Amino acid sequence: MTTTALLIAPVGLPLLAAASHAVFGWRPKTTAWSGAAAAAGLLACAVALAVAAVDRPRTGLGGLLRADALSAYMLVVIGAVALPALLASPGYLAAERAAGHTSAADARRYGILTQTFVAAMALAVLAANLGVLWVAVEATTICTAFLVGHRRTRHATEAAWKYVVICSAGIALAFLGIVLLNFAARHAHVPSSGALDWAELARHATALDADVTRVAVALLVLGFGTKAGLAPLHAWLPDAHSQAPAPVSALMSGVLLSVAFYAVLRVKVIADAALGVPFTRTLLAAVALVSLAAAAALLLKQRDYKRMLAYSSIEHMGLIALGAAVGTPLAASAVLLHILGHGLAKSVAFLASGHIQQATGSTRVDGARGLIARVPLTAGLFGASLAALLGFPPFGLFASELGMFRAGFTAGMGWAVAAALLLMLVVVAAVAAHTGRMLLGAHRPGPGAAALAGDVRLARSAALALTAALVACAALGVTAWPLHTLLDTAAAIIGAHP
């Protein structure tokens, strides 16, 4: 009974918050905080589920929802990233309304859509059925479409259109893959009550027809890879992530990409058992290296700092895919650690960038120079989060990248790791140069570099949330002890033993 409640609450709480926005609108003192409260509740449920599911998977709602260690871990990630993003939301929207970018009706819609978005992500990781997982991931596209187009400018409309069309079409490929997998499963005598259930599919994987499964897995990786920001269908990502309001960018970059990648991980478990490790390994390694190369090439000359963060997300998803390609238990736990570390650091970076945009009125690197002197607190948070994203110690990403590379060399994928390291060197040089200019570069007031707006202080709640997220990210680099058992169990689910 309690497990069922724990499984329903992560979806239900954000929906309740959405209902509160629908009924009462966005009230700065009251309902504006309901999203953050829902996220806190979600995080608490995630922790409770993690404790319950660490020894065996828990199911609920007639087998529709299931949480094993991997789902519980992903739910922790969603909660941990959503909490700072939603704590920073009220301050961000207050500044937007003060600047006249957002009306009361816009704010209400923002509240409803962000909450249904969080609920859809929670449903995606808790679904026991690949089809429901797909429906939830597609639902996130629909919820976020108007959030991307929130400002209704030409740029925002263009970004939203590309986002919906490319993501929906890309993910349609994944659905074709699901249909074919269902066909193969029917012939492998998977009971129709368990059709498309990922646990059932993994159990019967060896009986699946290899040829059909191969086509299905390729489609699934490509389709969910689109939503995860992986090449070759990554073109929507920099537009959408740079146009969305900062807290939404934080959620999209920080968790939505990983939630889509979670689907790839579930497929990988089935594929590894049905086709052997080499097939997904080659597929994922190729996708990973192309994504890294695309990100590195486009970061070099980047002039827009929000787009820079978006390309950095493509880079990190590439790394995560590379880690998944390696696939040993060590690599798998490094991948999971990286998902959490990246989520925390990237959301801080996007939230800080939202404040920089409000303070300077520009998203150009050149329009936001000398930030250390102009907005010291935000600049410090932005710089620290970028340091974390570039893999500097003590942050968690340093530990996880080290783990992935070590695992890669041990598993005989040294060539791929070496190529990735080279590309990362380019990324580090490019991002460090851009960030350095923003933080320390001489501020040249002139056309394009607007003067500071009146009230530019970072709201106290936002500052606290961002600092806490960075501290958590740093703590992950030192020790992951509270997560140790969970990480190991979750990694054992994904990790193949070639």
Place this chain on the structure above:
Amino acid sequence: MSDVTYVRLLDLACGAFLLAAVLVLWRRDLAAIVRLFAIQGAALAALVAVLGVHEGLDGHGAELLALGAGLAVLRAVVLPRLLRRAIVGGDVRETEPLVNVAASLVVAAGLALLSYAVTRPVVALEPSPAVRAVPVALTVVLIGFFVLVTRRRALSQVVGFLLVDNGITAVAFLTTSGVPLIVELGVSLDVLLAVLVLQVLTARMRAAFGGTDLDDLRELRD
């Protein structure tokens, strides 16, 4: 229903399904394209109904008939009506597409060959009449992607996306007589909402850019 009639009706429905997709490539008039899409939706519903009658009206067959009726309402009535609303007050013709009509038809033939090649493992696994028709459905998926990539009007892109979706739904029914009901409902809802979102975005695009020519969407780049 005898087996011969079953196969004939199945082939008839699949033929109409494919023909509608090919004709979308041929027509430039946006209203005609929407009409063809509605006809394709009806053909898909008929296909599902034929499969349902073949399975027998007790049990799963009845469920299929009900699903077919639902598909007919959604894909032959509701979605075309939404698309028609998006045309009103806007452009009525496809401007010069990236690939002209004659070349498009040749490409469609090539895509049909490709889909026969790709689906060989699927047909080999179960050579029943329904599964033998899977290449036809996959051809529609590929034609949908082709429309999506080469057409320059917002509405034609939406139709391309819907062709992809129709094709995948057909594959699902032909191979396993459909995905589980809850998934089918979720997918239909997602498609409906996606089209609604795209319709609103089309209106905003018209307000912001003064038209729905996708060539205007070139401002965001590196």
